[in-house]
Every structure is written in C-alpha cells, then in structure tokens.
Amino acid sequence: MPDPIGTVDGMSAKPHLVWDWNGTLLDDLSLVVDATNAAFAECGGPRIDADHHRRRFRRPIADYYAEVLGRPVGAAEFAQLNRVFHDAYQAGLPCALTADADAALRAWPGSQSLLSMWFHDELMLAVAGHRLTEHFARIDGMRRPLDGAVDHKSPYLADHLAAMRLPGAEVVLIGDTVDDARAAASTGTGCVLYAGGFTDPGQLRATGYPVADSLVDAVALVLAGVTTPKAKLPRMGA
Numbered sequence: 732m733p734d735p736i737g738t739v740d741g742m743s744a745k746p747h748l749v750w751d752w753n754g755t756l757l758d759d760l761s762l763v764v765d766a767t768n769a770a771f772a773e774c775g776g777p778r779i780d781a782d783h784h785r786r787r788f789r790r791p792i793a794d795y796y797a798e799v800l801g802r803p804v805g806a807a808e809f810a811q812l813n814r815v816f817h818d819a820y821q822a823g824l825p826c827a828l829t830a831d832a833d834a835a836l837r838a839w840p841g842s843q844s845l846l847s848m849w850f851h852d853e854l855m856l857a858v859a860g861h862r863l864t865e866h867f868a869r870i871d872g873m874r875r876p877l878d879g880a881v882d883h884k885s886p887y888l889a890d891h892l893a894a895m896r897l898p899g900a901e902v903v904l905i906g907d908t909v910d911d912a913r914a915a916a917s918t919g920t921g922c923v924l925y926a927g928g929f930t931d932p933g934q935l936r937a938t939g940y941p942v943a944d945s946l947v948d949a950v951a952l953v954l955a956g957v958t959t960p961k962a963k964l965p966r967m968g969a
C-alpha cells in the first residue's frame with residue numbers, strides 16, 4: 732500500500748497537526764454546561780442541558796448568551812457572566828481527558844501543537860497536569876481577557892501558524908466546533924472535526940469538513956489525507 736501521506740525527496744510531507752483543547756482533547760462538556768448554568772442563574776436565565784449546548788452554543792459567546800436570554804447582553808453584563816462561568820468552571824476542575832486523547836496524540840507521527848481559546852496560563856497548567864506538554868511544539872491559549880477581545884479562533888490560528896512559520900497548506904486542525912472549521916477555512920488549513928465534543932454532529936457535517944467519531948479516527952483521516960470540505964463552505968460571518 733502506498734504511503735498515504737506521501738514523501739517528497741525522501742522528506743516527510745506530513746502536515747503539522749494543531750489540536751483544539753476544550754471539547755476535543757479535554758472531555759469538559761458537562762463541566763461547561765454546569766458553568767454555563769451558573770452564569771445563567773446569575774441573571775435569571777433558563778437551565779440548559781448538554782444537548783441544548785451542543786445545538787445552540789456558538790461564538791461570539793455574548794451572542795449565544797443573548798440568544799438564550801432573549802435579550803441583548805451588554806459588555807459589562809457579559810464580563811460579569813463570564814467571571815461567574817470561569818469561577819464555576821475552575822471549581823469543577825480537574826477534568827478528564829477525552830478517552831482516546833492520549834492514544835490519538837501518540838498515533839500521530841509528525842509535529843503537533845495546541846491552540847485553545849481558554850486562558851493561556853490555566854491551559855499550560857492543565858496540559859502539564861495531564862502530562863501532555865511534551866507532545867506539543869507550541870501551546871497557545873488566550874493571553875487577553877475575553878471581554879473586549881476577538882471571540883473567534885481565526886485570528887488566533889493565524890498568529891499560531893505565523894509563530895511557527897507554517898503555511899496553512901501544511902497544517903491540519905482537529906477541533907470540535909463550527910468555529911474551528913471557520914478558522915481552518917480562513918487560514919487555508921485542512922480540518923477534521925470531532926463529533927464527541929461541544930457541537931451537534933449535524934452542524935459539524937454541514938461545514939463540509941470530514942467528521943470523526945473519535946480522536947483516533949480523526950488522526951486516521953488526517954493520515955489518509957481526508958481533511959478538506961466535500962462542498963464549498965457556506966458564506967460565514969467574520
């Protein structure tokens with residue numbers, strides 16, 4: 732069987748893998764749902780469940796909150812709700828990895844890095860706590876407070892790749908949300924989406940990118956070169 736990832740002049744042509752953290756390597760959906768409910772309880776909002784979160788959550792998070800609450804959420808209120816969310820999330824840690832996260836990281840024969848929208852310092856501690864730091868050539872989380880910062884992954888993925896001097900065409904992102912797909916599309920990277928995370932699988936499939944039921948399956952798709960959308964992505968907002 733020919734090498735599915737190909738070689739050029741004896742050099743590996745494997746792409747670089749960029750992993751998402753929350754909902755992908757980290758199995759934190761139930762913790763996020765609990766923390767979201769703590770935030771909504773703060774302002775008289777409804778209780779949500781995991782299925783609701785998987786179907787309705789989106790970035791920017793302020794827009795998601797406004798949709799659930801049925802009214803606009805101003806910057807000051809969002810900052811307060813975000814603090815409540817963060818405190819509740821922190822109180823629920825530590826959180827387990829996705830069942831096959833370690834196996835998937837070990838299955839990839841090339842370079843890997845980690846890009847998350849979670850706070851950088853806390854991300855570094857969590858990754859070290861799970862003894863995963865050695866897998867990654869670079870780890871980037873959010874270095875600014877979320878309120879006031881750009882709340883979608885595209886610009887952070889561009890910065891992450893620029894820091895490693897990697898063109899998008901040589902990179903594949905594995906993530907669990909439509910925002911991951913948007914970031915991949917905006918930077919010209921490949922993408923495989925994980926169906927066991929924060930997003931309803933039907934929404935993931937609608938992006939056109941390949942969808943895997945496990946992280947090991949996601950890596951297998953990257954090894955097979957299946958990382959591009961089957962159809963052109965619908966036009967998506969910035």
Ligand SMILES: [Mg+2]
Nearest residue numbers: 751753754907
């Ligand atoms: Mg995620």
